[in-house]
Amino acid sequence: MAWQIKCDSPGCKEETWAQNIVDLIRNHTNSAGWFVCRCGERGHIEKSFALQEVGETWEPFLKGIIPLGGAGDSYQPFVFLVGSNASGPADAIWFSYYKDLRSTGGRLKLGYGPGGPPVLEMRQVVDLVRKLVDLRCLSRNEVLP
Secondary structure, X not given: OOEEEEEOOOXXXXXXXXXXXXXXXXXXXXXXXXXXXXOOOEEEEEOOEEOOOOOOEEOOEEEEEEEOOOOOOOEEEEEXXXXXXXXXXXXXXXXXXXXXXXXXXXXEEEEOOOOOOOOOOHHHHHHHHHHHHHOOOOOXXXXXX
């Protein structure tokens, strides 16, 4: 699945594409995990999902990604940093994972099943909260009032 990153800079006309989730994480994020356009400015990915409720959709704006897996592990949980609009801040996180078995003749899988949602170790939850504080998505007072 290819991912199109739309630039947050109004004058930019670049088209930035990632081939798959691994390419997106490795080559299209800055050091903090925010998605970047080829021009170097931050960007976002627009998605749209039909809901079970007739005629309703969920249209998140993916702003960045926080990897939570260990280096070299085939199972890689992560969270997307999600905004409710293109120009606003990340105000939600979306848990996901990928499993990459291409080096052993398998395939790259992104999603939730068949085993359900991602499973995180306690230290991964702590690492996630630390990263959200570092990115100023959460304040220290919100975490430990």
